[in-house]
Amino acid sequence: MKKLSLLPVAAIVAVLFFQAIPKSESNDHPILNPEAPALPADVKAIVQQKCYGCHNAESKNEKGKAKLDWDALEAAKKSKALATMGKITEELEEGAMPPARFLESNPDKKLTAEETATLMAWSTGKKKKSE
Numbered sequence: 001m002k003k004l005s006l007l008p009v010a011a012i013v014a015v016l017f018f019q020a021i022p023k024s025e026s027n028d029h030p031i032l033n034p035e036a037p038a039l040p041a042d043v044k045a046i047v048q049q050k051c052y053g054c055h056n057a058e059s060k061n062e063k064g065k066a067k068l069d070w071d072a073l074e075a076a077k078k079s080k081a082l083a084t085m086g087k088i089t090e091e092l093e094e095g096a097m098p099p100a101r102f103l104e105s106n107p108d109k110k111l112t113a114e115e116t117a118t119l120m121a122w123s124t125g126k127k128k129k130s131e
């Protein structure tokens, strides 16, 4: 019984310990988690609304699925994730995604300037201009 009562203390110590580890270990990309690039909530919300439909493992859009799968990205190793994020940055800079033809019939899926800025800040690891 004595041992059990120490469990909560051990848990607190463990939490404090892990919080003390500097988050900057992902050196070249401050926002990206080095283990798995879990998407920040604001990024995820935009992606889910405007990108995920074509870019997920079950997508019927074969071309889109082959080029980018957000689930795989979240599970990917850092180097691979960074390469994919580079591609995402390119597409965003060109304003190429979602595809123009798709937007013709789904104008509500167009990224706003603010959404593009949020995604770019994440994919490049840089802060938004306004911050």
Ligand code: HEC
Pocket (backbone or CB within 6 Å): 047, 050, 051, 052, 053, 054, 055, 061, 063, 064, 065, 067, 068, 087, 088, 089, 091, 097, 098, 099, 102, 109, 111
């Ligand atoms: C209507 C479906 C659709 C939506 C929505 C969509 N995409 Fe795509 N995406 C595609 C298709 C199709 C391709 C492949 C284009 C090609 O090969 O010409 C693609 C390719 C890409 C690529 C890979 C480019 C390359 O050359 O490797 C990236 C990155 C990408 N999309 C990002 C996004 C982002 C970010 C969003 C949301 C803002 C998004 N897409 C929304 C269909 C979609």
